[in-house]
Amino acid sequence: MRTPLLELRGVSKELPSGGRTLRILDAIDLSIAAGEFAAILGPSGSGKSTLLGLMAGLDRPTRGEVLLEGEAIHRMTEDELALLRRRKVGFVFQSYQLLSNLTARENVLLPLELTGQAGAGARATELLAAVGLGERGHHYPSQLSGGEQQRVALARAFGTRPPLLLADEPTGNLDSATGASILDALVRLRSESGTTLVLVTHDPAVAALADRRVHLRDGRIERDETAS
Amino acid sequence: MNGGLFFRQLVRESRGSRGRLAFFAACLGTGVAAVVAVAGLSGALEESVRSQARPLLGADLAVESFQPFPAAAESAVAALPGTRTRSEELVTVLYEPGAAAAVEGAPPRSLLVELKAVEAPYPLAGELRLEPDRPLADLLPPDGLVAHPDVLRRLGVAVGGDVSLGGAPFRVTGTIASEADRLAGSFRLGPRVFVSRAGLARTSLAGFGSRVTRRILVNLPEGTDVPAARRRVSALREQLDGVPGVRVESWLDGQPELRQAIRRTSRFLGLVALASLLVGGVGVAQTVRAWIASRLDALAILRCLGVTSRETVLLYGVQTAGLGLVGSLLGAVAGIGLVAAVGHTYSDLLPPGGLDPWQPAALLRGLGLGVGVSVLFGLPALLAVRRVPPVRVFRHDAEPLPASRGLRLAAAALLLAGVGLTAWVQSGLPRVAVSFTLGLAASALLLFLAAHALLRLVARVPRERLPFALKSGLSALSRPGAGTVGSILALGLGTLVVLQIALVQRDFSRQLTADLPRNAPTAFLLDVQPDQWPGVAALLSANGATRTLSVPVVTARLTAVDGTPTAELAKRRAGDSRRERWALTREQRLTYMTELPEDNRVVAGALWSDPSAAEVSLEEEFAGRIGAKVGTWLDFDVQGVPLRLKVTSLRSVDWRTFGINFFLVVEPGVLEKAPQLRLAAARLPSAHEGRIQDLLAREFPNVVLIRTREVLERVAAIATRLGKAVRVLGAFSVLAGLVILAGSISAASARRAREAALLKVLGVTRGGVATALAVEYALVGLVAGLVGTLGATLLAGSVLTAAFEVSFRPSPLLLAATPLAVALLAAAAGLAVSLRALQVRPLEVLRGE
Ligand SMILES: Nc1ncnc2c1ncn2[C@@H]1O[C@H](COP(=O)(O)OP(=O)(O)O)[C@@H](O)[C@H]1O
Ligand SMILES: [Mg+2]
Secondary structure, three states: OOOEEEEEEEEEEEEEEOOEEEEEEEEEEEEEEOOOEEEEEOOOOOOHHHHHHHHOOOOOOOEEEEEEOOEEHHHOOHHHHHHHHHHHEEEEOOOOOOOOOOOHHHHHHHHHHHHOOOOHHHHHHHHHHHOOOOOOOOOOHHHOOHHHHHHHHHHHHHOOOOOEEEEEOOOOOOOHHHHHHHHHHHHHHHHHHOOEEEEEOOOHHHHOOOOEEEEEEOOEEEEEEEOO | OOHHHHHHHHHHHHOOOHHHHHHHHHHHHHHHHHHHHHHHHHHHHHHHHHHHHHHHHOOOEEEEEOOOOOHHHHHHHHOOOOEEEEEEEEEEEEEOOOOOOOOOOOOOOEEEEEEEEEOOOOOOOOOEEEEOOOOHHHHOOOOEEEEOHHHHHHHOOOOOOEEEEOOEEEEEEEEEEEEOOOOOOOOOOOOEEEEEHHHHHOOOOOOOOOOOEEEEEEEOOOOOOHHHHHHHHHHHHHHHOOOOOEEEEEOOOOOHHHHHHHHHHHHHHHHHHHHHHHHHHHHHHHHHHHHHHHOHHHHHHHHHOOOOHHHHHHHHHHHHHHHHHHHHHHHHHHHHHHHHHHHHHOHHHOOOOOOOOOOHHHHHHHHHHHHHHHHHHHHHHHHHHHOOOHHHHOOOOOOOOOOOHHHHHHHHHHHHHHHHHHHHHHHOOHHHHHHHHHHHHHHHHHHHHHHHHHHHHHHHOOOOOOOHHHHHHHHHHHOOOOOHHHHHHHHHHHHHHHHHHHHHHHHHHHHHHOOOOOOOOOEEEEEEOHHHHHHHHHHHHHOOOEEEEEEEEEEEEEEEEOOEEHHHHHHHOOOOOHHHHHHHHOEEEEEEOOOOOOOEEEEEEOOOOOOOOOEEEEEHHHHHHHOOOOOOEEEEEEOOEEEEEEEEEEEEEOHHHOOOOOOEEEOOOOOOOOOOEEEEEEEOOHHHHHHHHHHHHHHOOOOEEEEOHHHHHHHHHHHHHHHHHHHHHHHHHHHHHHHHHHHHHHHHHOOHHHHHHHHHHOOOOHHHHHHHHHHHHHHHHHHHHHHHHHHHHHHHHHHHHHHHOOOOOOOHHHHHHHHHHHHHHHHHHHHHHHHHHHHOOHHHHHHOO
16 A cells, blocks of 8 residues: 555544534544545535645644644644645645736746746746646736636646645536536646645546545545545 | 745735725825925025024124123133134114204105124125125225115115214215125114224214124134034133123024024924824825735735745735835925925025925935834734635635734834834924823724724614614624724824824914014114103104003123022033023113013012012013022122012013013112113004104114014014915825825725625615615714814823913814714715725626625
8 A cells, every 4th residue: 555645633623603613524534645536525515625725734623633745734833834835735726716916827937936946937838838828828817717717727736746736626616618628637737747636526527537535524524435 | 935036926916906005105105205394394494594604603603792891701712713803783773964854755864774893804704795896894994884775775875975873974985785694584673784893983872771792703713623613612601601791602503593493393393294194104004904905815825825924924014115115215205395395485584595405314214204104004914914814715704813912912012112203203302202102002092992882882783673774884894804993993093193283283373373463562762861751752652653661771780599699500500501591691681660561470479579678570481591489589780789689479471462571570669770771662653653763863862763563574474474384284284194094994995895796786776885885984984083083182282282382272163073074084985985886787896806
């Protein structure tokens, strides 16, 4: 068995709500191997986004441990987490989350610049071409369609070749044809770079592409199926 | 993040917010412009006064006395190296010889002049140009006289003609083309006339009772540097300290009284400018808050991409400081422009050199305060940047975590300290700075409490039955993230500062322009011999003079206070200002009367209340200067006769009546036998002034008539202009403040545009949305206005009036109208921003997010 890239041990997330506590995630144990493509499924409100946030250190678990490449990220300070994400984690969101005051190209460039990689410009050009937006680099997000914005987000996420890529319903806001082409691009880029991918979706067709399907319900893992 | 990326990211971050950032710069620029203009103006004025000082004095230093110089003074001056010369100056009347009785309408036959008797070399400093263009000494044989062309014109005499001065005939040998030692616009009693000292000796003018200012002018040897000159001057002062009636002036002091006056006014205006700056600061705070609120999503994405919170804080902090610098630079340029404009507009009131708008110290002050204010006022909002939760990428409404209590307190303390420092720099008075800051802090606390009280109240109101607009307006106030407390704080403090300027400048300018009393005398008569008075009085009343009044004047010297010789007291008070020591040693003028004039008020003791002693009543400030209280014994030397008087009352005098007033008033029955003259005042009909002067000149040639009508009118004109200037600057600050406040309300309410659109999607009419917004903002404005008005009244009443001796009479109407006006302003500004959102189709707003 391969060493786990990401490991969650007994992770719970609770939020105070009024006088009571709201349990969003309840004792999640989950291990993602390097190079694996895992889909997380579940109805809306089941805690998928919250789980993804914990994996990236965007949020802290109330209890439990989160280990990324063996590092206990639940113990890191905010700034250590930021530096960790910079090097190791890429993101794709349902609502694209491009920086609206940056052009498409600048959006792709930013993570590369942050890590101080040489040849950032060439890499950005290459990525934009790979998602079919070679000519649109100078456009601002507001000048792009939803599908195009999500392509830029893909290019941005893969730019620094992060070991872990997290995608939260990347096709949720798109029509099915556009969604399919985005998914295509995502799968292609992943197989080229060998990135570990955790993808949240409630579309079984999307989940079918994954090596593994983790079903979430009411903050618990209901089922964990590995494709044969 | 390396430097290059940091800078690139700075520029990128500003995209899309440039309008808002321009508003930021404008807020700050307005305040900085005011600061630079006021500081630059006073700096330029002082500089100009100082540069005029040497030509004005006519030498490096002057030793001055109203009496012939005592031997001690003579020998001290004789020991100084360098060139010296002497002059005598007095105000007197010049006559056309053999003047016949005055005829109405004919040119006057006599003229009040400022006479200066000089000897070669003259002048020692500054330029004196004559017509014909020859040295003064050549034109001044003992019977020669050089006069300002006005004299000749007004007397109808030409060069070569004859005039009479103090009973002796003189021939006019030339005219003055320009004289450096007369400041344009300075206080003058008449045109200048020069004679030689030998010429003055031929007249009867320097005798007993005349007010001759004697000067020995000294130029230190060529090449004496400023520190050496300073040492010489202070050494000489020390030597002459005990010598009564002698004082030393040097150009190094450069008209201390004038500079003092400039400083006092500039301090007041400095506080007005401070207020502008603080309102600008409020604008900055609100803009930064709104700016960052609009950037929260982007900040969350950045955090997600691995930008550390330190880097984001730095990014926005540097951006804020940079904007502060840009705004301050723009403001500084505007400030320089203002100084230049003032110099241009008021050139007739200013010294001939004009003003130099380039004042580096003022610029530095403006830039420093501007950047400081932008960072300090931006700080509370910047704290939010640090705590933007990255999970916001999943949940849009995840608000920044509140900063820790300690951090918030530290930011508040820093802000307060900054305000205090700024107030200190601007007012130059630590006392004012401390009370100003504390007052502001107390008001902020009050606003904070009031805001919370409002929220609690709103939560209690049963809303179910209310009409929709009211219900939704009220609930908008209290929902999380509404920023109601912040808005009330900002708006309230802004109101406070703006209203305070409005209140104080009103009283300050009213005081400046206060109508000169209608019955102020228009002429004074000096040197009337007691036996001449009935004749003079008859002459005056025959020519229509009214409110004629005369008092006896006895000159004397104060020799001891409670037994301590004044010379010794003066030495002991070496640390005090020269003016204070001068009060002890100069020649004193005493009068006696039974009842005090109307403009006097006894403030301590009781008038003529001690039957066992010869009593004197002192003007209170003078008493302070010589260190006397009720019960103090004063010893005088009345022209050789010792006299001991007991202080039994202190008086306050309203000098603004321009009436005859004395520091020292003696009980009747003490001084009647002493050698004395009379001083008289009267209102003369302006048509007869010339004739009265001519008649006096013929019948009582020793009497000097000083006409003050012109001076009074001049003073009134200058005061009116100054008052206008203060009002204009104040109004500018108030107006700028209102604009900034309206703008900052808009800035804070920009995100309401989205909600307005949403409400429309849900089927609320435009009117309904607008009313809901109006209710919300009007409530915020009302609370802020009420507390702000209260704070402004208290602060203006205590701090500023105490510092500037302005009587504080706030207009009840203004106080009542302010909270309502602020509520209206807030509602209008809030609606103005939502206007676009109300007009366009909702989808556009929602998409444009
Ligand atoms: N900060 C929060 N405050 C209150 N409730 C929250 C917060 N974050 C998540 N939740 C709740 O937790 C549940 C799971 O949310 P989320 O992880 O976004 O679900 P999913 O992505 O599966 O739709 C939801 O019911 C949501 O309302
Ligand atoms: Mg979700």
